[in-house]
Amino acid sequence: MRLYHITTNTASSVALADIPVVEYVDLYNDLKERLADSRYHVAHYFAQEIENGLKFYIIILDDTRSEVLISSFEPDYYTRGLASLTAIHPQFHPFEREIHELYGVPFDQHPWLKPLRFSHDRRDKQSTMDSYPFYSIEGDELHEVNVGPIHAGIIEPGAFRFICNGEQVLHLEIALGYQHRGVEGEMVRNQNRLRQTLIAESVAGDTAIGHATAYAELIEKLAGKTISSDLKRERTVAIELERIAMHIADTGALATDIGFQLYQVACEALRTMTINTTQAWCGNRFGKSMIRPLGTNHPLTVEKIEMIRNNVREIRRRYNEVRCDILEAPTLLARFEQCGLVPTAEMASIGGVGMAARSSNLRRDIRATHPSGYYAEEFKHEPVMKSHGDVMSRLQTRMDEVLQSADYVERLLSTYTPSEKLPAPDYNAPLAPDSLSFSLVEGWRGEICHVAVTDSEGNIAKYKIKDPSLHNWLGLAIAVRSEGISDFPINNKSFNLSYCGHDL
Amino acid sequence: MLVKLFNTLLMLLVALSITGVINRTRAILAGRKGIRFMQHIYNVGLQLRKGAVYSPTTTILFRIAPCVYLGAALMAFLFIPIADLEPILSFHGDIIFVAYLLSLSRVAIVLAALDTGSSFEGMGAAREALYGALVEPALMMGMATLALFCGYSSFAEIFSTAQELNTNLTVVLLLVAYVFVIIMFIEAGRVPVDDPRTHLELTMIHEVMCLDYSGVDMAMIHIAGWLKNSIFAMIAANAVAVVICFHWWFAALLAVLGTGIAIGIVESLRARNKLVRNTTYILTIVAMSALVLLTGFLLIQNIEI
Numbered sequence: 001m002r003l004y005h006i007t008t009n010t011a012s013s014v015a016l017a018d019i020p021v022v023e024y025v026d027l028y029n030d031l032k033e034r035l036a037d038s039r040y041h042v043a044h045y046f047a048q049e050i051e052n053g054l055k056f057y058i059i060i061l062d063d064t065r066s067e068v069l070i071s072s073f074e075p076d077y078y079t080r081g082l083a084s085l086t087a088i089h090p091q092f093h094p095f096e097r098e099i100h101e102l103y104g105v106p107f108d109q110h111p112w113l114k115p116l117r118f119s120h121d122r123r124d125k126q127s128t129m130d131s132y133p134f135y136s137i138e139g140d141e142l143h144e145v146n147v148g149p150i151h152a153g154i155i156e157p158g159a160f161r162f163i164c165n166g167e168q169v170l171h172l173e174i175a176l177g178y179q180h181r182g183v184e185g186e187m188v189r190n191q192n193r194l195r196q197t198l199i200a201e202s203v204a205g206d207t208a209i210g211h212a213t214a215y216a217e218l219i220e221k222l223a224g225k226t227i228s229s230d231l232k233r234e235r236t237v238a239i240e241l242e243r244i245a246m247h248i249a250d251t252g253a254l255a256t257d258i259g260f261q262l263y264q265v266a267c268e269a270l271r272t273m274t275i276n277t278t279q280a281w282c283g284n285r286f287g288k289s290m291i292r293p294l295g296t297n298h299p300l301t302v303e304k305i306e307m308i309r310n311n312v313r314e315i316r317r318r319y320n321e322v323r324c325d326i327l328e329a330p331t332l333l334a335r336f337e338q339c340g341l342v343p344t345a346e347m348a349s350i351g352g353v354g355m356a357a358r359s360s361n362l363r364r365d366i367r368a369t370h371p372s373g374y375y376a377e378e379f380k381h382e383p384v385m386k387s388h389g390d391v392m393s394r395l396q397t398r399m400d401e402v403l404q405s406a407d408y409v410e411r412l413l414s415t416y417t418p419s420e421k422l423p424a425p426d427y428n429a430p431l432a433p434d435s436l437s438f439s440l441v442e443g444w445r446g447e448i449c450h451v452a453v454t455d456s457e458g459n460i461a462k463y464k465i466k467d468p469s470l471h472n473w474l475g476l477a478i479a480v481r482s483e484g485i486s487d488f489p490i491n492n493k494s495f496n497l498s499y500c501g502h503d504l
Numbered sequence: 505m506l507v508k509l510f511n512t513l514l515m516l517l518v519a520l521s522i523t524g525v526i527n528r529t530r531a532i533l534a535g536r537k538g539i540r541f542m543q544h545i546y547n548v549g550l551q552l553r554k555g556a557v558y559s560p561t562t563t564i565l566f567r568i569a570p571c572v573y574l575g576a577a578l579m580a581f582l583f584i585p586i587a588d589l590e591p592i593l594s595f596h597g598d599i600i601f602v603a604y605l606l607s608l609s610r611v612a613i614v615l616a617a618l619d620t621g622s623s624f625e626g627m628g629a630a631r632e633a634l635y636g637a638l639v640e641p642a643l644m645m646g647m648a649t650l651a652l653f654c655g656y657s658s659f660a661e662i663f664s665t666a667q668e669l670n671t672n673l674t675v676v677l678l679l680v681a682y683v684f685v686i687i688m689f690i691e692a693g694r695v696p697v698d699d700p701r702t703h704l705e706l707t708m709i710h711e712v713m714c715l716d717y718s719g720v721d722m723a724m725i726h727i728a729g730w731l732k733n734s735i736f737a738m739i740a741a742n743a744v745a746v747v748i749c750f751h752w753w754f755a756a757l758l759a760v761l762g763t764g765i766a767i768g769i770v771e772s773l774r775a776r777n778k779l780v781r782n783t784t785y786i787l788t789i790v791a792m793s794a795l796v797l798l799t800g801f802l803l804i805q806n807i808e809i
Contacts, residue, residue, distance in 0.1 A: 145623040147706065167627075167779060257707075258775035259699035265534040331696070331775040339778075485627070486779040489704040 003030055004060070004069035009370040013221045013437035014070060016453070019057070024073045027058070028083055035089045038348035038362065039064040043440065043449045045095035047103055048462045050074070054103055059438060059451065063369040070436065081106030084113075091351025094470050101127075117177035117503050121185065134161050135173050141165055145485065149178050156499035160488075167484045172477045179503040187452075187463035193219065193293060193427040196460075200450070201288045204467050204501035208284075209242040210443025211465070212291035214450040217372060217439035219293040222454060223429035227294060229377060231422050234300055236374040237308070237412050238278070238290050240405040243444040244312070245274035247355075247398040247405075248319060250496050251326075254395055257489045258335045266322050270315050277311040280304070292425035299422040305413050316406035323399045336392035340479035340491040343389055352475050354446015354468045356495055359397045360389035366442035374412070394494040431458040445469065445498065467501025511589035514756050515581065519734035520545060521760045526694075529768020548723045556719035561621050569616030570717065570724040576609035577728040577735075584738050585660050587745045587755035594660040599647040602659070602735070603640070606691070609728065610636045617713035624705045628712030631779070635697065635709070638786040639690050645793040646683045649676065649800045650743070663742050674747045676800045681743040683793045685763060688736035690786060692729065695771040697782050707779070737763040 003026060005019045034040050044059040053074060060069040075082060084107035085092040096107050097116040104123040107113060115127050129149075136144070147160040157178035163171040183203055187196055200215035201208045213235055220227060252267025275285040282290040282298040290298060300308075326332060342352070347360040357364040365383035367375045375381055384400040386393035431454050438451040446468030453462040476495045480488050524541040531538025540546070558566065580602045585591045595601075614633050617625040651657045653673060654665045690697050693710035705712050714725050741759035745751070777785055801807075 143623060143626070145627070145706075255775075257702070257704060259695045259702060259771065260775040261530060261534055261772045265536070329775070331777075334781070335775050335778055484779050486707040488706050 001026065003027060004071045007068050007070065008066055009068060009366070009372045009440045010376050011221075012224055013432050013435040013454075015432070016434045016436055019070050019072050019436060021055075021072050021074055024056075024075045024082055027071055027073055028085065031058075031060070031085055032088055034060070035085075035091070038344075041348075041351045041353070041364070042089075042091055042095065043068070043447065044438070044451050044464060044466055045092065045099075046451070046462075046464045047099050047105070048453055049103075054105070056099075057436065057451070057453070059449070061370060061440070063363065066370055068370065068438070068440075070438075081108045083108050084110035086110050086112065089351075090349050090474070091471065093350075093474070115177065118180065119177075119504075120180055120182055129175075129178065132159075132175050134175070135163075135171065137163050137171065139165075142170065147488075149175075156503075158499050162485055162488070164485050167486065169480050169483055169485050169488070172480050172488070174473050174477055176473070176499060176502045179500055181500070181504060183504040184463050184465055187465075188460055191459055194425075197292060197425075197427075198288075200465075201291075203465055203504065204469075204498040205286060206246055206498065207242070207443045207445060207448065207467070207501065209238050209287040209290055210441055210445075210448050211450075211467075212288075213239055213373075214439045214441040214443075214448045214465075216291050216293040217441065218437050218450045218452055219429075219431070221439065222431040222435060222437040222452065223294065223426075224432060225294060225429060228420070228422065229374070230416075230418065230420065231296060232374040232377065233412055233416060234296065234422070235291060236379075237300075237409055238281075238287055239441070239443070240408050240412075241274060241278050241308075241312075242287055243405045244315065244402050244409075245271055245278070246444040246496075247402045248274060248315075250398055250493065251322070251395065251402075253493045253496070254336070254391075254490060255332075257493050258332065260329075260332060263322055263326060263329075263332075266318075270319055270322070273311060273315055277308055277315075280307060294426040294429060295423035297425060300413075300416070300418050302418065305416060305418070309410060309413050312406050312409045316403060316410075319399075319402055319406075323403070326395070326399070333392065335487075335490065336395060336494075337388075337390060339391045339487055340483055340494060341388070341390050342475050342479050346478055347389065347475060350474045350478070351471045353471050354442070355384075355397045355401065355444070356394060356446065356472050356475055358383055359386045359393040361385060361387040364447065366440045366447050370440050372440065379408075391490055391494040431460070433458040443468065445496070445501075446472065465504055467498050467504075469497040469499075469501045472497055473502065508590050508592045511586050511752075512582065512592055514586055514589070514752065515584060515734055515738065518586075518738060518756055518759050519581070519730040522733050522737060522764045523730060525760055525764025526768045526771070529765050530772055533768065533772035544726075548726050551719055551723035551726070554719040556717070556721050559620055559716050562616075562619050562716070566616045566619045566716070567721075569612040569619075570721040570728075572612035573609045574724040574728040574731075576605045576612070577731040580605040580609075580735055581731045583659055584735050585663050585742070586738060586759075587663065587742055587750050587752045589752045590664075591660055594658050596657055598658040598660075599651060599662075600657070603643055603647065606643075606732065606735075607636070607640065609732070613713055613725070620716045622716065624708075624712050625715060627706075628709055631709045631782075632713060635690060635782060635786055638783060638790065639687060642683060642786070642790040642793040643687055645790075645797045646680055646687070646739075649680050649793070649797045652797070652800055652804060653677075659739075663746065672803050673800065676796055676803065677743045677747050679792070679796045679799075681740040683789060683796060684736050684740035684743065685766060686789045688733060688740070688763060689767065689770070690789075691736060692733050692767075694767050696774060696777045697785065699771075699776050707776075733763070734759065 002020050043061045047054040047056045055074050057072045087109040101115050101122050145162040149157040149159040159175040161173045201212045203211040249271040255263035278287050279285040342360050344361045347362045353364045367381040368383050436453050441448045449466040451464040452460050455461040479491045523544045582593045614629045617629040650662050654662045698709040737759040741755045745755040
């Protein structure tokens with residue numbers, strides 16, 4: 001029996017009729033075996049309300065063969081619960097929790113069936129932030145420390161509940177869901193695609209280009225159109241610039257958290273240079289308005305190419321100096337090495353993605369495993385991998401990726417002469433009816449996955465967004481176990497996960 | 505009497521200037537223009553004009569702690585001479601008195617932090633109490649070394665007679681100065697032990713204990729901090745001045761520039777310790793001051809090994 005529709009990240013959208021509707025028990029048994037191999041991981045798992053109940057879609061990535069496996073099922077969930085996949089593969093936990101929260105679907109044996117993000121359309125309105133069931137441990141020696149939800153700094157709301165034995169953290173529970181933005185609902189309520197693009201750019205402010213690219217690719221697949229190689233090239237430059245800017249910013253932030261002023265100010269200056277380059281290109285420092293479906297409003301000119309190349313060359317040179325100094329700074333190494341370990345096996349079991357996974361020696365990089373756009377054409381991307389899985393590894397991954405991305409930008413632009421005029425964005429291209437389209441993009445943080453299901457008239461009926469943070473928050477909780485509580489900030493910064501990317 | 509008043513005024517100037525020198529050094533090393541030299545004083549002036557907000561869970565303990573903290577620091581401050589000048593207060597055995605005044609100020613702020621019932625402040629208080637207990641032997645042995653040289657046990661007498669010592673003790677005195685500078689790093693909550701600039705409650709030590717204070721109370725805590733800094737800076741500067749140039753202007757300048765620039769450089773060019781390593785760091789200083797005391801004793805008694 002066929003369990004999956006197999007496709008790739010470069011193929012066009014999938015007709016809903018092509019996706020097999022299977023029995024949950026068959027899918028469950030298959031996934032139980034399949035996901036034991038870390039070449040597979042779940043990219044998305046969600047339910048859509050249909051006339052008589054719910055239809056579930058599940059998207060699994062096969063990293064080795066660059067295949068995307070899509071399956072669906074329509075269970076009679078009102079009579080009995082679904083067997084929980086989280087009990088076997090923890091990487092399912094946010095997806096099952098979300099389905100449970102939104103539709104009240106019971107999952108048997110789910111070890112952690114807590115609310116995920118308290119969205120307005122949740123099923124149990126009695127379940128609020130105030131009644132969040134925090135995990136607790138009894139003991140005279142233990143004490144609880146709650147950080148948040150209102151953060152003293154400038155970052156977003158999230159509650160971190162530590163259970164500590166003295167200075168040592170025994171357990172950290174991260175409760176998010178303080179921002180009720182209803183992004184996914186807004187993408188469906190509003191079929192104006194310019195507005196949808198703007199919403200996509202705002203999913204996570206630090207990944208504006210990443211999420212906008214994911215949205216644009218998804219629409220292009222649904223519209224059945226391909227974009228020119230030049231446009232793909234420019235998008236690649238944009239997303240690599242975003243990666244450079246964020247990785248440099250995080251290098252500086254890590255230095256700030258250990259009170260190391262020298263690297264902090266050096267990185268702050270370089271990050272400003274990078275985002276100013278983006279601003280000089282498209283008018284916004286975070287690359288908003290840069291990416292638009294089927295075209296662009298800001299095509300590169302010869303002068304802009306020259307400007308970007310000069311800036312990136314300078315940034316690369318100066319950042320490399322900082323990088324070499326960091327690798328030889330004993331007080332910094334003493335803080336970062338052997339701190340916040342996440343072993344490869346644990347990273348695989350929680351479904352870690354992106355640079356955090358690569359720092360734990362888990363090869364998860366959409367640019368290499370499921371390339372799309374320019375990566376699929378001209379590039380053979382080799383991911384930066386580190387083996388220790390500690391804070392230092394995550395910093396080194398960042399540092400190496402900055403250099404790699406700077407080299408990519410140079411390579412992409414040095415051979416580029418903008419010959420033809422790039423098309424203006426098209427917000428009205430008809431979309432394929434009754435189809436499912438997904439896009440996978442490697443943002444600076446990791447794998448971004450957008451999925452859309454269209455109705456019979458080609459309108460978007462369901463839109464699902466997944467920021468890599470959704471997978472990786474659990475990685476942070478694992479990293480700080482048995483660490484000193486005062487090392488939590490550097491662990492947090494080494495992951496630098498998104499609150500708003502989680503609280504859609 | 506005039507000399508004593510001049511001594512106190514000069515000490516006050518030293519206390520007010522050290523933070524400015526630290527800020528300026530950091531700014532220069534960061535390649536920035538930096539804030540005004542007196543900005544920290546303006547900030548405290550602003551706080552002095554504001555009212556205070558108190559958490560309803562706190563008791564009278566929380567309210568009187570800043571007064572005790574400032575009072576104890578101010579009292580200790582009045583015992584410190586600048587090189588050849590004389591302090592306002594002085595009696596036999598005042599070095600012990602000063603040490604206990606400093607401990608009293610610590611106890612006050614630790615109790616106040618515990619009084620708030622906040623988990624952050626509880627952790628900060630635990631850290632402060634631990635490091636305070638660990639650093640105390642270093643302080644005592646440093647002072648004991650000074651007392652040993654002169655046979656006196658008050659700051660005024662120690663530094664007025666020390667310049668007649670033989671040159672063998674130069675190295676020992678310089679080491680005493682070093683120990684006092686490091687004690688100042690620890691007491692003032694500077695890098696590498698603590699970071700006064702951090703915004704991360706989980707990593708704070710001194711700052712987290714003051715989280716619930718505002719307005720006048722916060723200003724008093726800041727002022728007490730400056731006074732405590734100047735005490736350690738001046739003891740260290742005096743120890744160096746004894747060896748090099750025993751004049752009040754030299755000692756005062758050295759206290760401001762020496763410690764200010766040292767802290768500024770350290771804070772720019774290195775990371776904080778991992779918190780669990782702080783105990784090792786402090787114990788190293790204790791061991792060092794024990795070594796200094798022993799060496800001083802052997803030299804004074806002309807014992808050769």
